[in-house]
Amino acid sequence: MFITLFGIANPVIGHWISLIDLRAILDLLDIWRLAFWLIVIGLVWGFLRPRLPRWCRRYISSTVRTSTPDQDGSTVSTLQQAMFGTAAILRALVVFNLLFAVQTVLDGAYLWGGVELPAGLTYAAYAHRGAYALIVTALLAAVFVLAALRPGSPTSADRRIRALVYLWSAQNVVLVISSILRLDLYVDIYSLTYWRVAAFIWMGLVATGIVLIVARIVLEKSNEWLLGANMLTLSAVLYTCCFVNxxxxxxxxxxxxxxxxxxxxxxxxxxxxxxxxxxxxxxxxxxxxxxxxxxxxxxxxxxxxxxxxxxxxxxxxxxxxxxxxxxxxxxxxxxxxxxxxxxxx
Known part of the structure; x- marks a missing residue:
């Protein structure tokens, strides 16, 4: 999903994705051959599947359902450990940081490095493709951080995961700043409207929310504290906007x-x-x-x-x-x- 959003936001990544010809890949597959082997598998599976002894089946079943205690006294299944355990979250954060690093470098080249836009791409299309898609990316990243680093969980206590989360959050803030700059380029050419002002305010709130998530992790606060801090920030912004013409x-x-x-x-x-x-x-x-x-x-x-x-x-x-x-x-x-x-x- 992150790669898809980056393809929408960044013309270079979008060009790389467009080079992948799915039809050519599908042409390499023989549908009749696949159907034949699926039928063969269905016929021979009943003969190849061994029937284990009852005591062995009970042992395997108990092993699959084995639970490991969490720090808060709860139990976590083996499947949940494999999907959302410390090792899985660590690998995911490494991949996510690498993906975001590519987007950050390319965005820096176009927005701050003075590199010309690809042929046929206007600033209007570049801004529209980038600003709102990157905000969705930042929001998804924030949801992942909240789910992965729950207060009191083993992942929250792991120093490597915390360091990767800090790095990833910093890259998300850079993405929001890039979105603001893209929208500013669009407004500079195509004037200002109420919706574009609202987009600026919304992007600022998203950046503040990411910073508050990092503050919650550093200060070891609860999700209730994070919700209260975000609501206080939103209330302050809305109250201030009442006095702005x-x-x-x-x-x-x-x-x-x-x-x-x-x-x-x-x-x-x-x-x-x-x-x-x-x-x-x-x-x-x-x-x-x-x-x-x-x-x-x-x-x-x-x-x-x-x-x-x-x-x-x-x-x-x-x-x-x-x-x-x-x-x-x-x-x-x-x-x-x-x-x-x-x-x-």
């Missing part, structure tokens, strides 16, 4: 980074700016001031700006609409600092 930030960024203003990027999306509401009026005024005259294509947006202003002034007649954010916008528009109190209660 995202509409004004998005509008100002799109105006200042548009092709009309900076000479690069995409053309200014006037309809999306007007959909942001009255908070986008200062950014719209900045675009009007820096434009060379009132063109025919800008005139509809100019009159839409004044309609939005009139709508805002009407809404401000109701004293319940007062807020510090509207108060600042009203000052900008030259309105009274305190709304009238003659609206119906």
């Amino acid at each position: 995202f509409a004004a930030i998005i509008a100002h960024y799109n105006v200042t980074h548009s092709r009309e203003m900076s000479g690069r990027g995409t053309e200014l999306d006037w309809s999306y700016l007007h959909s942001l509401g009255p908070a986008a009026i200062p950014a719209l005024d900045l675009a009007y001031k820096r434009s060379n005259g009132m063109g025919a294509d800008m005139e509809p947006s100019f009159w839409a700006r004044w309609r939005e202003t009139d709508r805002f002034r009407i809404d401000q007649q109701n004293w319940r609409a007062w807020s510090f954010r509207n108060h600042r916008l009203a000052r900008y528009l030259g309105q009274p600092l305190v709304p009238t109190m003659n609206a119906p209660r």
Whole structure:
């Protein structure tokens, strides 16, 4: 699953995977030959399977069901030890670290090393292929760490496993940073939206969650502590976002980074700016001031700006609409600092 996600996120790994021709491999197989040998196996299995003595069957059955005590006094079956024991988790972490190291090196070459993108691949496709797939990868890695290093388990006490988990967690943080950088490249070319702002915040929360998982392992805390720390972080982020004027930030960024203003990027999306509401009026005024005259294509947006202003002034007649954010916008528009109190209660 990690290789598949890396193939989606990284164009080089995706190209390597595309070179594997499954049809060519299947062409080497003879279906009739396989069917023949399966029938032969089914016919001769009853003659080849030995019937062991009853005492031997009881011994084998008891050996398979043998349980080994865990540190917390519970028992772990032999099958569970083989699948999720210390040796299995150690091997898995070694393989995972090697896979993530390949992705980290390739990502560093494209994002920080200045290596040109493959032919036919745009920054838009590169960002979309990478940002969200790597976040899913980081979340799956976090789930694996939580399942493998339960508090009080033998795997949690193994120093080699803890060192590999620290290394893997660091690589996951690098993956999240790469996702943020890819999304930033996309926004720098194709402007900013509410969903892209939410993606930035979500990636920051994922990185914080990985750091908290490492803190839980180092401090030997419980999963309840980890859940509480994540909920506290989420609550703090949501509370802080209540005081951020995202509409004004998005509008100002799109105006200042548009092709009309900076000479690069995409053309200014006037309809999306007007959909942001009255908070986008200062950014719209900045675009009007820096434009060379009132063109025919800008005139509809100019009159839409004044309609939005009139709508805002009407809404401000109701004293319940007062807020510090509207108060600042009203000052900008030259309105009274305190709304009238003659609206119906």
